[in-house]
Amino acid sequence: MRIVATHRIESPHADVLAWHERPGALVRLTPPGVATIDDPTAGGIRAGRVVGAHMGPTALPLRPAWVLRHAEATEAGRFVDQQVSGPWRSWQHEHGIVVDPADPSATLLTDTIEVELPGGVERSTPVGAALERRVRRLLAFRARQLREDLALHTALAAVPRRTIAITGASGLVGTQLAALLESGGHTVRRLVRKDRPGPGEIRWDPRAGELDPGDLEGVDVVVHLAGRSIATRWTDAAKREIRDSRVEGTALIARTLAGMTDGPRTLVTASAIGVYGPQRPGEVLTEEDTAGTGFLADLVRDWEAATAPASRAGVRVAQLRTGVVLSDGGGSLLPQLPLLLAGVGGRLAPPDAVTSWITLDDLVRAYATVALASSAEGPLNAVAPHPVTQAELVRALGRTLHRPAVVPVPAAGPALLLGTEAARELVRADQRVDATRLQQAGARFEHPRVEEALHHVLWR
Structure with missing residues (x-):
């Protein structure tokens, strides 16, 4: 052929x-x-x-x-x-x-x-x-x-070539961000937990509090993405691991940068729109809004607060509060695809619940822009400018895949898989989150609307 x-x-x-x-x-x-x-x-x-x-x-x-x-x-x-x-x-x-x-x-x-x-x-x-x-x-x-x-x-052509250290560089977002930066001529150094790091790698151990400041000499920017996946059943032990993996790692990096006299001057960290709480119907949420309640809201408050030592030392710190990431390789979309392709899929939440989403590629380009070519500090909502209801999302999925998408997933399904608490906060959330501040920071969206976004991530 x-x-x-x-x-x-x-x-x-x-x-x-x-x-x-x-x-x-x-x-x-x-x-x-x-x-x-x-x-x-x-x-x-x-x-x-x-x-x-x-x-x-x-x-x-x-x-x-x-x-x-x-x-x-x-x-x-x-x-x-x-x-x-x-x-x-x-x-x-x-x-x-x-x-x-x-x-x-x-x-x-x-x-x-x-x-x-x-x-x-x-x-x-x-x-x-x-x-x-x-x-x-x-x-x-x-x-x-x-x-x-x-x-x-x-x-970004006018930006000098930089050296960027990335934690979580082997994850879904980190792999694509490292590749995007390297294909633009920048140098990426990956933070790893190996005892013997290879070329271009930096050893760190967030649980033991180990990160040698000397290994960050010559690094311009740190992008911190590492953390245990939240897409799991939230047992007490899992919640401790999720929290510790984010807060302890962030605190270690912030302390290390704060103690350096000639170290990286920019720290960009992952965060989440979960800070607003899972149920905020009828509101348009900006970075100025108060935090909500729930496990994720409490987690994100502590996670972002752990960057304080770096901020006090004059390091520019930005936190990307990420929404639902659309990708064919992971995130919330991947588990839905088999049912949708079989023609028996549908919405996961009430039809009027609002989902604030972003494609994987727009997200990594936002990270690159904030890390290299922006002066923005503090939280930034990393979501596309046009959130959609669950009804709109599944209709767009059905059109993209040329399949019916009219069979709602019973609420008991996600609850059985993840537990009631995680299902409520991760699957049945209702959050209309505003992207204006990220756009003002220079981020551009190649996929601002959900149907064109799905055509891209599902390469249709």
């Missing part, structure tokens, strides 16, 4: 080629739900480079390996990768990156894929036709992602 697709990128050839050469490019071109790159720190299109990946979202228990090797590459921008081992009988992907002859300021990407399916399945069969549609959607996603990332890098 041969698949050929050409996409036009409104950026100079040299910029597009340089972007492909940098670490992070392949991660940014790969939807998180499709595969995870084994070594996200590697980059380049040189002949001989071997790329390993594991297929499917990280939440899956069994993820087949796929290994590719760059068989050819030219300085003009043509390179070819071939399957070494993986799911296909054979796979060859030729990438062409050339100046658009109709417009020298633009670039044409031409992808030519030769794939032989297991069992000799042909393009004319339903399986072959489905694969071709899926590949073409994936190539369109890659072109759109490249355009949007290059637009951000162009907007």
